[in-house]
Amino acid sequence: MSSSATTLFTTGVLMVFMAFWCVPLGRAQTYDRCQLASDLLHKYKLPANQISQWICLVRWESNFNTSAIGSLNADGSLDHGLFQISDLYWCDHAQGMDSACGITCEDLRNEDIKDDVICAKRIFRQHQHLTGNGFNAWVAWKLHCQGDTDSYTADCTTTKGSPSLANDSSGADRERKPQSSAQPENPQQQQPNWLWSPFSQPIPTGWLFFLGTKIK
Numbered sequence: 001m002s003s004s005a006t007t008l009f010t011t012g013v014l015m016v017f018m019a020f021w022c023v024p025l026g027r028a029q030t031y032d033r034c035q036l037a038s039d040l041l042h043k044y045k046l047p048a049n050q051i052s053q054w055i056c057l058v059r060w061e062s063n064f065n066t067s068a069i070g071s072l073n074a075d076g077s078l079d080h081g082l083f084q085i086s087d088l089y090w091c092d093h094a095q096g097m098d099s100a101c102g103i104t105c106e107d108l109r110n111e112d113i114k115d116d117v118i119c120a121k122r123i124f125r126q127h128q129h130l131t132g133n134g135f136n137a138w139v140a141w142k143l144h145c146q147g148d149t150d151s152y153t154a155d156c157t158t159t160k161g162s163p164s165l166a167n168d169s170s171g172a173d174r175e176r177k178p179q180s181s182a183q184p185e186n187p188q189q190q191q192p193n194w195l196w197s198p199f200s201q202p203i204p205t206g207w208l209f210f211l212g213t214k215i216k
Helices: 003-022 033-043 048-061 114-131 139-144 205-215
Strands: none
Touching: 033 048, 048 139
16 A cells, blocks of 8 residues: 555544544534423423523523533633533533532533433522522523513413413422312211201201191
8 A cells, every 4th residue: 555545544544533533422402492491391390480581591691502611700610501500519520420410511511401400490499598589590690581581482382372381370380289179178067868867957847747737
């Protein structure tokens, strides 16, 4: 084999190797706004009265890009994925075992957002406990989403022809336990009609007349 052929062969092998090496382990996507709203409501069971705020938050944090990486923060951390979750505490670059959400930051940058939503819920709960509003964890929410956010989902529908997500309350309070149907306070007070007793209830007037007639 000539030196030129050898060079071409080596170059080709290197290009194939580099192409394979650069293929991401998980695909990324840019979400459609209304599709994300529907997924958050129905698939991931977020409360309906929060959906427009989550959509506003995502719009300003990642612009719906699941592979987004934010600019370097003052503390040296980076934010990852759809919800721009920080690697300072919530995710790590090893096996995920040392992070608060138990995931790697790379897991936050693929198209499967299930682990992103679980982590975002955890962050929300912690800040809800600390500040009274879980959305305070995100700077973009505080800057852009504290007012009326209904416009972010006003033109979205859960399914074709169904009511607007902005008016859908089916997801609200999903974590509450379903209440049992109402029962009478004292069920024993409801007696079947055939258990009528002359000793427990007044004798009807008609029966008194009938008895009086028989006695005569």
